[in-house]
Amino acid sequence: MPKAPEPLDFSKEQELSAFREMLLIRRFEEKAGQLYGMGFIGGFCHLYIGQEAVVVGMQMNLKEGDQVITGYRDHGHMLATGMEARGVMAELTGRRGGYSKGKGGSMHMFSKEKNFYGGHGIVGAQVPLGTGLAFANRYRGNDNVSLTYFGDGAANQGQVYESFNMASLWKLPVVFIIENNRYAMGTAVTRSSAETNFSHRGISFKIPGIQVDGMDVRAVAAAGEMAVEWCRSGKGPIILEMLTYRYRGHSMSDPAKYRSKDEVQKMRSEHDPIEQVRQRLLDKKWASEDELKAVDKDVRDIVADAADFAQSDPEPDVSELYTDILL
Template sequence: MAAKPQKSSDAKASGSTSDIVRTLEHFDPPAPASFSKDEDVRAYKDMLLIRRFEEKAGQLYGMGFIGGFCHLYIGQEAVVVGMQMALKDGDQVVTGYRDHGHMLATGMEARGVMAELTGRRSGYSRGKGGSMHMFSKEKKFYGGHGIVGAQVSIGTGLAFANRYNGTDNVAVTYFGDGAANQGQVYESFNMASLWKLPVIYIIENNRYAMGTSVNRASAETNFAHRGISFKIPGIQVDGMDVRAVKAAGDLAVEHCRKGDGPIILEMMTYRYRGHSMSDPAKYRSRDEVQKMRSESDPIEQVKRRLLEDHQMSEDDLKEFDKAVREIVADSADFAQNDPEPDASELWTDIYADDVPQAAE
């Protein structure tokens, strides 16, 4: 059952009945979910697939097989995997340009994602979108968007469609701490709250907006509070613990499905690599990154539970890793041998084939 919203005054009335007392509505973070062995195995495999895929993508970028921009998700895997475990078929996902992990978590094929990264014909956008612009109607994944914060308006629109069509589907809208300062984010918050739209706004706070730390870029660094002015509750979540993410996701999904409107989940996470492949990340120390890896790595947390709580062996986990590496190696081989799109593709995917007609 979802926790009840708590209200606490952050201003005192001066005595006049016309005084406005601002209140902060929030949820206390739920306790981390208790995972069965099967759930921990699923989380481990799904996060490991993202980690190994991104490592291979970084390698191919360095070899010149991937052009343009490439933003890796290494370190943040628990966020998308935990959230996906809380969703059902029909729920939609939209995110920004650090998106490969989201694609894989929704079930998009590694071959198709890698083919798109390398600009090949079998990619999800037929080789024309690249790292930041691929989609899957079947998996309800609506991008991958290169414009900072633009996906927040799209996610809000998806939630409006859900309500308009009378479904109980939820639109999960991811963006980062940097995008959280964009104007269209707050326009979306206002609309979503006004119309009680079923949207979960997930702020992936990886501590840096490109090379700028949150403390230097944001006057309010508790992003779970960003919805206060719009009466949107928020939760700050340990985004390095897949169980904590799953528990918060369950609460948020129930909140939306009941018709209570939007909710914000601030995922406290960390990216191990630079902002993009061209970023040497000199704005932080190696010790800082290593400390996060050694103390909070999301995959290692699950690995310890599998070994200690579920009595699995190192050989069992090596088999998981071997199977994941085979999937990733296959996707890389497939992408490198897939043909590039024909020049005629320049003229496709420009206009919609079937445009709904307005009812008379």
């Protein structure tokens, strides 16, 4: 098994970029939570608050043509790939300007332009699809990589291991990223998994895996750099277990009574991914408090604009019920 590399030593530009990208996801998700509470967002809504370092750190290593696919906790992944906040928020509220024309909602949207192949509502369904994207890369003879995200709960699904077997057998360029936020839908990993070190889940398929501090964007970026290079060089798949944590419940309807408030507060105060970057920027005098507040204001303005658009944009015409249907 390869060892996790040391966290990257970020430049000033990398720290500032990571700060802004993670803050955009945090503020977007906070606003989505508000809109859900106000009744503008219906159905399910799964927030990414606390896990921002994972997708931002991984995205630093991608090039044009690399693909991203994930489950239904997907808003952060969309924003990290460069999808517009307006389009994502409008999809959450079921409006015409949404990425799936208002027909997919929180759990189902994609962008062919950004090579984001979806949030998927079926637990674990994205894993064989992400493996298929990697097969397409191999078939076409390019050196693109598929980043396939799933959680600790999905890691117990059977289709995951069928995908592992094929990916290893055919040496497919796929990075399996397990976002271990400890609780799946509400059951602690210690109560649901015989092997709680998810980086070991590929051993019987000869897939190497490493554990990564998913709360430190520098550690994620370093592991992502290694994993993407592993795939591009033809060595086949690799597993990255991101040790992360979500501050909110599984979905907006989950009161999260299966863990203590003290546990959540401890993670927030000691391991928050955004606060870590903020503190480094201040300590190194790469940014002042006022400059970071200005970044936050800019991000809040983007999110406020997206929320306004998502509440005023028209709903889809009734005729949309009959489009995009495959028989």
